[in-house]
Amino acid sequence: MDDRNQILLVGRESREWTTLASQIKASGLEPVILQSLVEAKERLTSAPAGLIIVAIETLHQPLDAVRELTFLYRGLPVLAAAFKGSVSEAREAIQVGAADYLLLPIDDSALAKVLDQYAGRFFDPELGRGRRLVSSDGGMQKLLNQLRRVAPSKATVLIQGESGTGKELIARYLHQVSDRAEAPFVAINCAALPENLLESELFGHVKGAFTGAVTDRKGKFQQATGGSILLDEISEMSLNLQAKLLRVLQEGEVDPVGGRGAQKVDVRVIASTNRDLKDWVSQGKFREDLFYRLNVFPVRLPSLRQRGDDVLLLAEHFRKRFVAELCRTDIPFSQDALLALKAYSWPGNVRELENIIQRSLLIAEGNAITRADLTIDPSPTLTAATPAAAGNDDAIRLPVGTTVREMEEILIRRTLDEVDGNRTRAAELLGISIRTLRNKLHEYAARPPE
Template sequence: MEKSKDQAALITQRLQEREKEQMLILSICKALSEVLTSAEFHNVIDDVLKHHFSFEDFILASSKENETEYQVFYQFTAQKKLSNAIYSTNDGFFDVCLNTADMVVFDIKSLTENKNALPAYLLNVKDFKNGIGVCLPNHRNNHNVLFLFFKNAAGFSREANRILRGIATQLSITVGNIKIAEAYQNSLAELSSLKRNFDKNQIPNVKLESSGFHGIIGNSAAMQEVYELIGQVAPSQSTVLICGETGTGKELVAKAIHTLSRVSNEKMVKVNCASIPENLIESELFGHEKGAFTGALDSRIGKFEQADNGTIFLDEIGELPLELQGKLLRVLQEKEIERIGGRTTKKINVRVIAATNRSLEKEVADGRFRSDLYYRLNVFPILLPALRERSADIEILAQFFLEKHSAKMGKNITGFSKKVINSMTANSWQGNVRELENMVERAVLFANEKVIKEMIFPEIFKTESKDTETEFYTKTLQEVEKEHILKVVKKCGGRISGPQGAAILLGVPATTLISRMQKLGIKKKHF
């Protein structure tokens, strides 16, 4: 009878102990569920968990599902969240715990004998006698592993093990909550920063003046489309690729984008990839450390570092050597650079604008330009029209250059004769705006009257090329249709209807052809 009473008392005692354990687990879970920051997490570990587990170090490592790397989310001895170092999941620690349902016990003696195999956060394990690793339940595709280290081998009791198992799920949830909360706070801070910058450097409305805007001259429909594209992309941080023939004003467009951006008060650093020797361009872009190569007598800051928080303009990007294109791609993707001879990387925040007078699609097809770099640059392409495609701007541009160079040379020249204006409008301008400016400057030099009556064009540009289209210009369907109709009408001697008329050859009624010609702007003077 006495024995039965003793057993009953023992069972009651055990039930009370288990109930006490469950209450403790609920209490710890409640404390963890209220945690939203790394500082709060540390306070719970220090005030609550250390008392029950008697550990010397508490390390929580985390990785996303299907990733091959992990980070240390929290380390007690560091008293903060660690976010920079990245470790391979197959390091003999994280993966062993991840693939084991039970607790993993580490042999501290073996670990300290092979220090080279230890991750950086485990280098102080020599001070401990015992270590365990536990895989926490998966939460929102996050894998979390908890490492505990003790000076006393008996520090982790069965009771402590049961408590740890009871709070394991809540630990994973808390890690996820902290990550979400911190991402939210970072987003708020970024929005607040953007708002401050926007208020400080409020972007003016893209306003077209009589002679263009922001240093770009021209009011033609083709240029108004360019202005609209500049206005759309300038406020963003998107990478811009400016394409166009030589002399079309790619640098002016890059300047306009920077001027209208939210970082207009920061630097715009220009790099001409074609003008830098091939053996120096990497150092020019990314910098180098002292002694990195022969002649590197001092450390050098590269153009990307100089442009940090501002804009970098990579002109003639198509001239970049193939072996350097991969390094540039990494910088654009990772937002970090490494100097030649350096051992550390530096995070950068740079808005990239690139320009080329080559067809990068053709360069990619011919194997001279990396396709992945092309797609990374070609986020927002802007195609600049050749001067012959915006002939309406030629007179305005010529007058602008006339006033500029007349003032420089101290001459009082007021304009051009009608003959010169007609000749300029009819010229093909293979060198585009740059060639036009040079021609006007030359004419001002030779002028003896107030009006320029003669302009001598180089013989090579007097002959009309059979193929005046460039690699950058593709005709629209309307332009093709207009050219075809004109050819047929001219062939028919200007006749539209009748047996010998253009309508018969084109296979449409004469009324339809006349209506179509009106819509395309084809007038009698054209044929």
């Protein structure tokens, strides 16, 4: 039998544990009962497994065990199981890395669903914001395996993909599976600050370097020494700063603003963008030499609509997560909701899916999440004035009867979502000044609810 069909049950033997083992065996998988965390780690050293289930009541310091197993064996799902569970205990288990929380005894159909969802699947916790890297897509799994192979090196990585595909999540994953995982992971959005402030944020400054510089301050590169730095929206960096970044990559040292000497840094550089940087280079907006320095290991993330069954897998993950976070009744998706989720094109990718599932749980009133609760419409309505918009996944679909004022607000908020809240970039795309954009947002915020 394939080792990945083995389900490790970590905890002292009990009646409930034996029953669970029998149920797993009846499902065609191979249960292996291990009495302690030490035994589990010894077993995993010699052979892989498809899933780990940790007994909360019978294992010494079970939450520490969950945390250690998810850290040591990235990608291997770890579930927590309890005989007398509670909502707070479930929340704690998930916070330390458990993929799910089971209450024993569990009936055969419910167990079959859990095993189908997790056994042999890739499930990787992200350290930060409680998210999870969840995928059963072959292309994504191949990509993650490639990242594991490149992780031990110091090679720079360039992540490109549409907005909302999880570029920062992938960057964090790369950091976590590298030998730098114990050192800092520092992220900075290169589009969020004007050039003079961004230089200080990246490279630091000395006291008196400019008005307001009352003390020496380390930049993000110094803060990330020994670890990794993510330069998000690298395409929005000015050409002047690009030249200074190139020197950091070539020499491994930074020059603080106002300083008189360079400082050595040991940092793994990861860059990300939702643009085609080759096209940016051809337009003269990005340095060719910097592009090749960053593009040592290129990563192109697929859109959610290209990831097949991941839509439903992620939807179920987000549903469980927000049920726990919102402390609300655990309600499933209705069949029409599942069909709607599969039919929708997801122009906002995983971020849009996450937001829609959270919103649906906030507004759902029945005993299931319905298609209406999702507030998405997979069928074409009014898109735009031109026929070309009909095949455009990024087109904004509006029902007939929407007022011009409402259309304006929808367009502005959607554009902000696409650029991760970057007002400067949003104003550029909308063809308005940053001041006009700011005034519009103040107007919307002050408008009384209807």
